[in-house]
Amino acid sequence: MRRSVLGGVLAVTASLGLAACGGVGGPPGGGPPPSTGGPGELLVGAGTIMQLEGEPAQICLGAVLTSYPPQCAGPELVGFEGWDGIEHESASGRTWGNAWVVGTYDGTSFTLTEPVSVEPPTGWEPSTDEPSEFPQLCDDPAAGAGGSLAGTDLISQQSDLMMFLEAHDGYVLSYVSGGGDVMNVLVSGDAASARVDFREIYAGPLCVQTSELPTWAEIRAAQDALTAEGEDLGVLSSGSGVSGLLDIHLVVADSAHVSAVAEIVAPWLRPDEIAVTGALAPLVG
Template identity: 30%
Template sequence: MRHFGWIVAAPVAALLLAACGEEEAPVSASPSDPPASADPGQAYTGFFTVLENAEHGPQLCSVVAESFPPQCGGPDVLGWNWDEAPNVTSESGVTWGYYAVTGTWDGTALTLTEPPLDGAATSPVVPDGTVPDFTSPCEPPAGGWAVVDAATATQAAQDAALAHAAEQPDYAGAWIDQSINPASGQETPDEGAMNDPTQLVLNVRFTGDLERHEAELRAIWGGALCVSAAEHTEQELLEIQEEVLAELGDQASGGGTDVTTGTIVVDVIVDDGLQERLDEQYGEGLIRVSAALRPVGS
């Protein structure tokens, strides 16, 4: 069943993350250290917008600006020939397209070993592991999720509850579970129906004293409510995210956090052993490395 939901960024950035404790395990290498060894003959594959403009030749886009024509930057792709690329678009001196690319990686650039393929025709609809599961982790109450006080099952009450939660020192994030909304099963759900505060489960996480937090939130919010435990506060996770991205520098193309799992996601072009090094430094499962280029055959 398809579940609709969203991360709550209401009065605070209730966006996601998980961090380590106060003590860090000793490590033999920094995450930004180069890999001990690399196979120059290893082929990698991935899906990218490839773009060329007056400032640079063909590059694999790390992030694409929503403009027309688009703008982006990223590693160079060597051996590229637009005449061999399908579905090419050119406008105002910019040439681009979305492709499945395969080649070897030298740490800074991809050298094609195969002609590019149409990315839209070959890429998976949903990349594995990238979509949060907004399902509430609490057991539904007897009779199922329901409004307990219609007078406070309003958008204003929901906002007030989120504001109160975010003020707590052990706040770990919040999100909305839309799975109980009948409109969520529709192919094109009505926006008004999907924003109905009586047809959602408000999820809030803290690192301790869940009974107190639930009682305080219940006094504010009359809709369905799930209060669950987290290992790390939102602030701890944000600090870890900033630390990791600062250490990685240009090695990381981006990053973010997932409040539903309490984890950090770090985006890189190639995982050259980074996942193993981050697991050693911060603990296994806290940080997930998402590599845009994956080894062929893996």
């Protein structure tokens, strides 16, 4: 194998894409099973229902612009019978509210098989994510021990370091711990050499370790390829999360779409270096 995950370490970087506002998918090994993509497969999802005056309602499964009124778009919601029982708002010719939907999806529209609801369907248990851990990777007794950066603003230094990291060859990801002062950085190359470079920018507590996770540059290149080539795959968001993998959120994560995503990112990432979830999941139980 080209890489192995750094044992026991969970880390996080800022997402490079829009965050999804709805969805019921879970990470590999947890949550609902992947969609088969079969005709008439019964699916469940949660999102923002948006209806413009005089037009059919839509179910927004991805990002929602936080203007007033909010703005979003998604599949047409076939069979929507109105807003009774759904908490909603109206402004400037738009009506919106959050709800659960159950039905079938044909790639363009979502056909309801039961009324929308503020509660998940009976027997359905949405997946829950475990709280993320951000372990401090080392003790750094040399932090703040002198030098030209000692006594300066660590917050500004952190910002400067983050800008430097994004251009650093071999940068994987980073996070803060210890109340926000300890910078933890993962790199693909020699950690000791990288730490010397980083210390010239950051005088606070600094931990640097070598990792075999995908680099930030590989994650970014894969995202750019998805943006350019994945228009028809229903990509709602993508970004590097707590696993250090590329998290990709689709409308439906069936085998055909997952395979197509893996093919697009193959020049940079292996299939086990991506985690694909679906906003619409099979209704089981």
